[in-house]
Amino acid sequence: MKERLxxxxxxxxxxxxxxxxxxxxxxxxxxxxxxTLAKVISFCAWLEKNILMNQGTSHIDKDFLRQNLxxxxxxxxxxxxxxxxxxxxxxxxxxxxxxxDFKIAxxxxxxxxxxxxxxxxxxxxxxxxxxxxxTLSLENxxxxxxxxxxxxIHGKFTNEYQIELLGIGGSYSxxxxxxxxxxxxxxxxxxxxxxxxxxQSVVPLLVFLAYGADWIFHxxxxxxxxxxxxxxxxxxxxxxxxxxxxxxxxxxxxxTPAINQALGxxxxxxxxxxxxxxxxxxxxxxxxxxxxxxxxxxxFFVIEEPEENLFPSTQYELVKHIFxxxxxxxxxxxxxxxxxxYIMTSINNLIQCQTVLEESNTTKEELxxxxxxxxxxxYEDIDALAFxxxxxxxxxxxxxxxxxxxxxxxxxxxxxxxxxxxxxx
Numbered sequence: 001m002k003e004r005l006x007x008x009x010x011x012x013x014x015x016x017x018x019x020x021x022x023x024x025x026x027x028x029x030x031x032x033x034x035x036t037l038a039k040v041i042s043f044c045a046w047l048e049k050n051i052l053m054n055q056g057t058s059h060i061d062k063d064f065l066r067q068n069l070x071x072x073x074x075x076x077x078x079x080x081x082x083x084x085x086x087x088x089x090x091x092x093x094x095x096x097x098x099x100x101d102f103k104i105a106x107x108x109x110x111x112x113x114x115x116x117x118x119x120x121x122x123x124x125x126x127x128x129x130x131x132x133x134x135t136l137s138l139e140n141x142x143x144x145x146x147x148x149x150x151x152x153i154h155g156k157f158t159n160e161y162q163i164e165l166l167g168i169g170g171s172y173s174x175x176x177x178x179x180x181x182x183x184x185x186x187x188x189x190x191x192x193x194x195x196x197x198x199x200q201s202v203v204p205l206l207v208f209l210a211y212g213a214d215w216i217f218h219x220x221x222x223x224x225x226x227x228x229x230x231x232x233x234x235x236x237x238x239x240x241x242x243x244x245x246x247x248x249x250x251x252x253x254x255x256t257p258a259i260n261q262a263l264g265x266x267x268x269x270x271x272x273x274x275x276x277x278x279x280x281x282x283x284x285x286x287x288x289x290x291x292x293x294x295x296x297x298x299x300f301f302v303i304e305e306p307e308e309n310l311f312p313s314t315q316y317e318l319v320k321h322i323f324x325x326x327x328x329x330x331x332x333x334x335x336x337x338x339x340x341x342y343i344m345t346s347i348n349n350l351i352q353c354q355t356v357l358e359e360s361n362t363t364k365e366e367l368x369x370x371x372x373x374x375x376x377x378x379y380e381d382i383d384a385l386a387f388x389x390x391x392x393x394x395x396x397x398x399x400x401x402x403x404x405x406x407x408x409x410x411x412x413x414x415x416x417x418x419x420x421x422x423x424x425x
Contacts, residue, residue, distance in 0.1 A: 001089065001090040002019040002020060002021065003019065003020040003044070003045075003087065003088065003089040004017075004018070004019050004020075004086075004087070004088045004089075005017075005018050005019075005020065005040070005041060005044060005085075005086070005087050006084065006085070006087075007036075007037060007040055007084070007085055008082070008083065008084040008085075009080060009082040009083045009084065010036060010040065010075070010078050010079060010083045010084075010085070011033060011036040011075070011078035012031060012032050012033035012036060012387075012390055013033040013036055013037060013390050014389070014390030014391060015390065015391055016033075016037060016390075016391060016392050018383070018385070018392060019383070020041065020333060020335075021333075021381060021382060021383040022332070022333055022334070022377075022381040022382070023333075023334045023336075023347075023377055023381055023382040023383070024041075024333075024334065024335045024336070024382075024383050024385075025336050025338065025343070025344065025347065025382065025383070025384045025385070025403075026038070026335070026336070026337045026338070026385055026386075026387065026392070027337075027338050027339070027340075027341075027343075027344060027384070027385075027386050027387075027395070028339075028386055028387035028388075029339070029387075030339065032387040032390075033387055033390060034304075034337035034338075034387065035123070035304060035337060036075070036078060037337070038120075038302050038304055038335060038337050039073040039075060039120075039142070040073075040075075040085060041302060041335055042073075042118065042120045042142075042302045042335075043068065043069050043072075043073060044085070044087040044094065045116065045118050045300050045302075046068075046118045047068075047087075047092070047094060047104075048089055048091055048092050049115060049118055050068075050230070051091070051092055051104075051106065051110070052091065052110060052113055052115055052292075052293055053115070053230040053234065053293055054230045054234060055110050055111075055234040055237055055289075055293075056106070056110070056237070057104050057105070057106060060104055062099035062100060062102075065096070065099055065102065066099055067140075069096075070099075071140070071141065072140070072141050072142055072145075073141070073142055074141055074142070079098075081098075083096075083097070083098075084096065084097055088107075089108075090107075090108045090113070091106065091107065091108035091109075091110070091113050092104065092105065092106055092107060092108070093105045093107050111289060111292065112292065113292065114292055114296075114297035114298070115292060115293045115294075115295070115296050115297060116296055116297065116298050116299065116300045116333075117212050117216055117296035117298070117299045117300065118300050118302075119208055119211075119212040119299065119300070119301050119302070120142060120146070120302045121146075121204070121205055121208050121301065121302065121303045121304065122142060122143065122146055122304050123304040123305045123308060124143055124146075125146065125201060125204040125205060125308075126197065126200040126201045126308075126309075127143065127146075127147065128146075128147060128150045128154075128200075128204050129180075129192055129193040129200040130193070131193060133147055133151075134147075134151055149208075150204060150207070150208075152222060153207065153208070153211045153215075153222070154174050154180065154207055155174050155176075156174075156211065156215060156219075157172065157173055157174055157207060157210065158173055158174055158175070159173050159175070161173075161215075162183070163203075163206050163207060163210055165182070165199070165202070165203075165206070166202070166206075166314060166317040166318055166321055167313060167314055167317040168198070168199065168202075168314060169184065169185045170182055170183050170184040170185050171183050172192070172203050172206065172207070178191070179191060179192070180192035180193070180203070182195050182199060182203075196309075197309040198309040198310050198311070198314065201308040201309045201310070202308075202309075202310060202314075202318065205303065205306060205318075206321070209301070209321070209322065209325045210325070212299045212301065213299050213301075213325040213326055213328055213332065214325065214328065216295070216296055217296075217328070217330070221294070221295045221296065234289060234293065235289065235290070297330065297331075298330040298331045298332050298333075299330065299332045299333075300332070300334075300335075301322075301326070301332070301333070301334050301335065302335040303322070303334070303335070303336050303337075304337050305337060305338060305339065305340075306318055306319070306322065306336060306338065306343060307338060307339070307340035307342065307343050312342040315340060315342045315343055315346060316342065316346045316349075319343060319346035319347060319350070320346070320350070320371070320372070320373040320375070322334070323350055323373070323375040323376070323377060324373055324374070324375040326375070327374070327375035344384065344403050345403075347377065347382070347384075347403065348402045348403050349371070350373075350375070350376045350377045351376070351377055351378070351379050351382065351401070351402055351403070352402065353367050353371055353373075353376040354376035354377055354378050354379070355401060357376065379396075379401040379402070382396075383396070384396055384403045
């Protein structure tokens with residue numbers, strides 16, 4: 001079942017009704033609603049994950065929604081009396097008119113639904129290059145969380161796990177003494193905060209991609225305090241067999257040191273000694289719960305303006321890299337907002353690759369030699385939409401099975417027409 005989202009009268013958005021496909025591209029000028037939509041999509045995906053982590057909805061009230069939807073995403077002034085959100089997935093149904101008028105229900109099986117890693121990469125990502133960023137006092141919103149996540153994950157990419165910088169040349173790594181370092185092809189090292197604006201934008205994007213699409217599936221996942229707290233409460237709910245107990249009962253229980261320690265031990269035993277608990281039905285249930293919600297099984301990336309400060313040829317290499325990272329055998333999803341026709345034409349090349357693969361005798365190896373990538377995308381698995389007066393219009397061309405060429409760069413057409421008029425004077 002595809003996720004469906006309806007957004008009405010929020011900021012620049014008047015009426016949007018979409019299904020979330022595997023790949024979702026939204027293009028349009030500035031201040032037209034792309035970031036607003038990206039934030040709402042991110043919130044709805046995270047809300048589903050939060051319900052899964054907590055194995056229920058009893059903790060969700062108007063204060064929860066005020067903080068996690070309005071304040072966290074800096075959308076408070078975007079909402080009015082006619083604002084509306086409706087989101088449905090295989091697990092939850094959610095509708096929101098106001099903080100005092102919302103409905104949420106679990107419609108799927110929480111014990112069998114796998115968790116996703118939700119990664120929101122904002123346009124403001126180059127903020128991580130500000131010196132001593134960890135010492136700044138920041139409001140509790142998505143920018144603050146992005147910085148905290150960066151501080152948590154960038155140290156994993158040391159010399160042993162360097163990140164190649166696409167067609168730019170060189171690599172990124174973190175050194176405990178030197179900090180964030182760009183190593184050029186000639187071996188020269190440059191601090192990230194002294195590098196170009198393009199590198200300061202693309203490096204955090206590449207780091208979060210490497211972490212969310214690769215690292216977490218091969219290493220012990222990082223659990224924040226809040227996530228571990230939710231996981232403990234879910235284990236306690238499973239042990240108690242009482243779905244009617246209020247959330248505050250579980251909250252009080254896990255604050256008891258002995259219970260907290262016991263739940264931590266149960267979690268670690270279930271994670272690392274799966275084969276030893278086959279004979280115990282109660283522990284098998286806990287193990288299955290931990291396996292479903294204690295680690296992610298797929299990735300959901302929301303990326304704002306991947307083209308930021310990048311030359312067109314680098315944008316092309318970045319698009320190929322993003323699709324290569326997501327081609328890891330998991331049921332991943334991607335949302336991109338963009339101003340750039342180069343991003344769209346780059347994706348068209350990957351769509352055409354898949355079409356050639358399916359409709360000709362060309363092998364994947366031959367395409368890889370031509371394209372320098374093995375990761376393509378089916379036309380059916382992508383939605384490309386453009387904003388038009390607060391609504392979204394599909395720019396897919398079903399005849400040619402590509403993103404419509406006429407929709408990609410209308411600005412260039414206008415510039416060319418004006419130039420032709422000048423020649424006639």
